[in-house]
Amino acid sequence: MTLRDERVTLAHGGGGKAMRDLIESVFTSVFNPPGMEDQARLMHASLQEPGARLAFTTDSFVVTPVEFPGGDIGKIAVCGTVNDLAVGGAKPLWLSVSFIIEEGCEVALLRRLVASMAREAEKAGVRIVTGDTKVVNRGACDTVYITTAGVGVIPSGRDLDARSIRPGDVALVNHVLGDHGAAILAARGDLMLSTDLESDCQSLGHLMEALIAAAPGTKAARDATRGGLASTLNEMAEAAGCSVELDETALPLRPEVKGVCEILGLDPLYLANEGTLVAFVPEAEAEAALAALRAMPEGQGACIVGRAVPKGNVPVTLRTAFGGTRIVDMLVGEQLPRIC
Amino acid sequence: MCLGIPGQIVAITDEARQMAMADVSGVRREVSLAPVALGPLADLVGAWVLIHVGFAMAVIDAEEAAATLEALRGLGEAQETLEQMAEGAKALEDQ
Amino acid sequence: MRYVEEFRDPKAAKALIAAIGRVADQIGATREKPVHIMEICGGHTHAIFRYGLDKLVHEGIEFIHGPGCPVCVLPMSRVDDCVTIAERAGVIFTTFGDAMRVPGTRKSLLQAKADGADIRMVYSPLDALELARRNPGKEVVFFGLGFETTTPSTALSIQQAAREGLTNFSVFCNHITVPEPIKALLDDPHMVLDGFVGPGHVSMVIGVHPYDFIARDYRKPIVVAGFEPIDLLQSVLMVLEQIRDGKAEVQNQYARVVPEHGNPISLAAIADVYERRPRFAWRGLGEIDASGLRIREKYLAWDAETKFGIGYAASPDDEPEGCECAAVMTGRLKPTACPQFGRGCKPETPLGALMVSSEGACAAYWTYGGARVAAE
Numbered sequence: 022m023t024l025r026d027e028r029v030t031l032a033h034g035g036g037g038k039a040m041r042d043l044i045e046s047v048f049t050s051v052f053n054p055p056g057m058e059d060q061a062r063l064m065h066a067s068l069q070e071p072g073a074r075l076a077f078t079t080d081s082f083v084v085t086p087v088e089f090p091g092g093d094i095g096k097i098a099v100c101g102t103v104n105d106l107a108v109g110g111a112k113p114l115w116l117s118v119s120f121i122i123e124e125g126c127e128v129a130l131l132r133r134l135v136a137s138m139a140r141e142a143e144k145a146g147v148r149i150v151t152g153d154t155k156v157v158n159r160g161a162c163d164t165v166y167i168t169t170a171g172v173g174v175i176p177s178g179r180d181l182d183a184r185s186i187r188p189g190d191v192a193l194v195n196h197v198l199g200d201h202g203a204a205i206l207a208a209r210g211d212l213m214l215s216t217d218l219e220s221d222c223q224s225l226g227h228l229m230e231a232l233i234a235a236a237p238g239t240k241a242a243r244d245a246t247r248g249g250l251a252s253t254l255n256e257m258a259e260a261a262g263c264s265v266e267l268d269e270t271a272l273p274l275r276p277e278v279k280g281v282c283e284i285l286g287l288d289p290l291y292l293a294n295e296g297t298l299v300a301f302v303p304e305a306e307a308e309a310a311l312a313a314l315r316a317m318p319e320g321q322g323a324c325i326v327g328r329a330v331p332k333g334n335v336p337v338t339l340r341t342a343f344g345g346t347r348i349v350d351m352l353v354g355e356q357l358p359r360i361c
Numbered sequence: 362m363c364l365g366i367p368g369q370i371v372a373i374t375d376e377a378r379q380m381a382m383a384d385v386s387g388v389r390r391e392v393s394l395a396p397v398a399l400g401p402l403a404d405l406v407g408a409w410v411l412i413h414v415g416f417a418m419a420v421i422d423a424e425e426a427a428a429t430l431e432a433l434r435g436l437g438e439a440q441e442t443l444e445q446m447a448e449g450a451k452a453l454e455d456q
Numbered sequence: 457m458r459y460v461e462e463f464r465d466p467k468a469a470k471a472l473i474a475a476i477g478r479v480a481d482q483i484g485a486t487r488e489k490p491v492h493i494m495e496i497c498g499g500h501t502h503a504i505f506r507y508g509l510d511k512l513v514h515e516g517i518e519f520i521h522g523p524g525c526p527v528c529v530l531p532m533s534r535v536d537d538c539v540t541i542a543e544r545a546g547v548i549f550t551t552f553g554d555a556m557r558v559p560g561t562r563k564s565l566l567q568a569k570a571d572g573a574d575i576r577m578v579y580s581p582l583d584a585l586e587l588a589r590r591n592p593g594k595e596v597v598f599f600g601l602g603f604e605t606t607t608p609s610t611a612l613s614i615q616q617a618a619r620e621g622l623t624n625f626s627v628f629c630n631h632i633t634v635p636e637p638i639k640a641l642l643d644d645p646h647m648v649l650d651g652f653v654g655p656g657h658v659s660m661v662i663g664v665h666p667y668d669f670i671a672r673d674y675r676k677p678i679v680v681a682g683f684e685p686i687d688l689l690q691s692v693l694m695v696l697e698q699i700r701d702g703k704a705e706v707q708n709q710y711a712r713v714v715p716e717h718g719n720p721i722s723l724a725a726i727a728d729v730y731e732r733r734p735r736f737a738w739r740g741l742g743e744i745d746a747s748g749l750r751i752r753e754k755y756l757a758w759d760a761e762t763k764f765g766i767g768y769a770a771s772p773d774d775e776p777e778g779c780e781c782a783a784v785m786t787g788r789l790k791p792t793a794c795p796q797f798g799r800g801c802k803p804e805t806p807l808g809a810l811m812v813s814s815e816g817a818c819a820a821y822w823t824y825g826g827a828r829v830a831a832e
């Protein structure tokens with residue numbers, strides 16, 4: 022199937038032949054979904070195991086710019102949904118994908134995004150089995166938005182739940198913090214900063230399996246996306262019914278991320294990540310967990326960042342390098358660059 | 362007020378507009394050298410400056426920085442001696 | 457990071473905290489009868505809370521958080537003026553991120569942006585200049601905000617625009633100065649203050665002598681301080697030592713950045729572009745004589761007030777009901793003692809000036825938990 026157009030027009034959303042050409046040429050030829058029906062019909066042995074549970078999640082992705090160092094919106098759309106499944110203890114199996122495309126979007130860009138999604142899906146061991154596209158007027162969206170939904174299986178006996186976190190449990194991360202947020206800020210260009218930073222965008226399914234194998238007592242994990250580690254820990258602590266104390270000296274940060282934060286007056290704890298999770302494990306399993314994480318490419322930067330403590334007045338505090346303490350609050354709105 | 366941060370001038374980018382590239386911990390940003398351009402701009406390459414809203418507002422004085430830290434070092438050592446003495450005294454009491 | 461990491465060394469901090477404790481004891485400072493030290497600059501307020509220094513130093517030391525946050529002291533009516541300018545057709549309104557969330561009486565710039573105004577956050581007035589070069593058909597207005605640290609950057613940008621003949625660039629000038637409000641605070645009969653930690657980055661522009669009157673006329677010590685925790689602790693120690701020794705001097709802890717006489721090029725640019733307004737309004741403090749700047753006649757072509765016909769009008773006292781900002785700013789009340797603190801007034805819904813920016817005393821208290829952690 023050939024598609025001659027260089028840019029997407031409203032005709033490609035019209036339901037006719039132009040649309041079919043676009044879909045077949047750009048999407049289905051790459052994703053190769055099973056069957057010809059408008060639905061995926063799926064079977065997996067793990068679903069038949071007694072006690073196995075189905076996990077189902079969805080997320081929408083909006084990123085400016087759509088291509089950035091270390092990834093693109095397509096890769097994030099796969100990683101994000103895979104990670105939502107994985108940190109809940111599910112083995113990701115299938116994804117759906119929907120594109121909202123702005124009129125005028127380059128077809129070549131779509132092809133790159135689709136190729137990137139296919140690559141990441143293969144790496145993560147998931148299949149993209151169904152999808153949809155819509156085209157909207159110029160200005161009605163910013164280049165392209167992607168929504169993915171994912172289905173996975175939680176094996177019998179596995180129950181990750183923030184409510185089971187107890188004082189003494191250790192909080193660990195697999196990666197340095199804030200790479201994605203800082204890389205995107207620089208990539209946007211309006212602040213005229215240049216760095217070699219790349220987004221940490223990566224799928225965490227295999228890493229979670231390795232973690233659980235090494236530390237079967239793992240209580241819960243979340244990926245620290247929007248709002249950064251600070252917001253994620255606040256959510257977890259509130260669910261857990263205990264507080265979390267972070268250790269400032271233990272927070273892993275690249276010099277460039279610190280640089281971006283110093284220049285713009287931002288706090289790296291609130292910068293977004295796209296391939297960084299925080300997990301709580303019992304103290305006795307912490308060493309094994311760290312070793313397992315570090316043995317994987319996704320977990321090279323693994324370290325302990327803090328621990329669960331008895332419930333205090335606030336969900337998350339940070340012990341500073343001098344032994345002072347401060348609150349690590351939820352983010353109010355968006356972090357804005359500041360001069361004062 | 363007034364977030365200011367040390368960075369190193371790595372290159373002059375626009376002589377006429379007195380612009381230069383500064384490096385802050387691996388992050389690069391073009392800044393104006395206007396406030397510190399007392400001599401030839403080229404002399405500022407390699408200098409550490411205090412950057413505020415895209416302007417190099419001051420050249421950081423390495424000797425003054427060293428002097429401040431030196432004064433602290435004395436204080437730090439005195440503190441350690443004090444702590445050791447306190448520990449020594451405590452050890453004696455415990456005996 | 458050079459010149460940063462060294463000044464965050466926990467060992468040095470520990471030694472300083474111990475030394476501060478000893479001198480505070482020598483002075484006889486206690487929780488009931490504390491020594492009151494005002495850090496003038498919001499950057500210092502922020503650092504004190506961010507590093508938890510307030511809880512680490514001797515309990516006989518009480519920090520009073522000064523008026524040095526330009527966003528916090530900006531009158532609401534000036535935010536309204538910004539919104540009015542930004543809503544004009546053909547205008548690109550540029551601002552530092554700090555000002556985006558500040559409430560005006562109608563709306564904040566963030567809300568105005570959502571309503572369709574072309575408002576852009578920039579890191580530098582240079583970026584606004586660049587926008588003006590790239591958009592010759594638009595009027596690019598820069599929201600000139602800040603103390604003497606920031607004033608040279610807009611002055612130099614206006615000079616640059618003049619040199620290039622860039623006529624679609626203008627500055628909405630709200631620059632203010634540090635010494636005048638300090639004098640106003642010192643003249644306030646309610647004020648209880650034993651010494652000052654002086655603003656380091658303002659001083660790198662104006663030097664240390666503009667504070668001479670504090671030592672000479674009011675007999676209070678002041679130490680110009682850097683912004684890392686070690687800088688702050690060392691400055692507090694220097695202030696305490698002066699108090700103990702019965703001295704009142706202007707000292708410079710931040711000599712690596714602050715020259716005694718400031719920065720001659722920056723001072724010349726300020727003098728060339730700006731002149732003093734007879735008076736200017738400060739949120740929480742009222743009008744203060746000669747505390748604000750406006751653009752001189754020879755640069756009126758780059759003056760947004762002139763271009764858009766906006767004048768300075770003394771804003772009536774427009775503080776919301778129950779707001780205790782003035783009392784907090786003069787050190788009479790702790791933020792937590794304001795009845796609105798954490799109730800009507802939170803960072804997401806700021807009522808008073810001091811909750812607006814992360815540098816405001818109330819916001820710093822709330823965000824980093826002076827009160828909430830202490831309540832444990």
Ligand code: SF4
Nearest residue numbers: 781794801808811818
């Ligand atoms: S809590 Fe709000 S209203 Fe009260 S003093 Fe602080 S800023 Fe003003």
